[in-house]
Amino acid sequence: MYLVLYCHNIGMTDFSFFETEDFDKDDGYIVRGKWPNEQAFRDYLNKEFSDLSDYQVLDLIAEGKVAEEYTRSELLERANAIS
Secondary structure, three states, X not given: OEEEEEEOOOOOOEEEEEEEOOOXXXXXXXXXXXXXXXXXXXXXXXXXXXXXXXXXXXXXXXXXXXXXXXOHHHHHHHHHHHO
């Protein structure tokens, strides 16, 4: 299972995560919301997911808004690069 992390704005307050097995956004589970900063978002993830080690985390936060546009194959390629 993969957990993909995004940041959608320059101010670093609009974040989302995408829980998926195959990077199909129609079948995956996406949550988007506002947090005061990146650390608050990461703290939320630690509370939401009792064990993040169950996931392969694909952290795209530093890539900003452009990461939202990655295709399924681009996400899979990135995930394979970190495994």
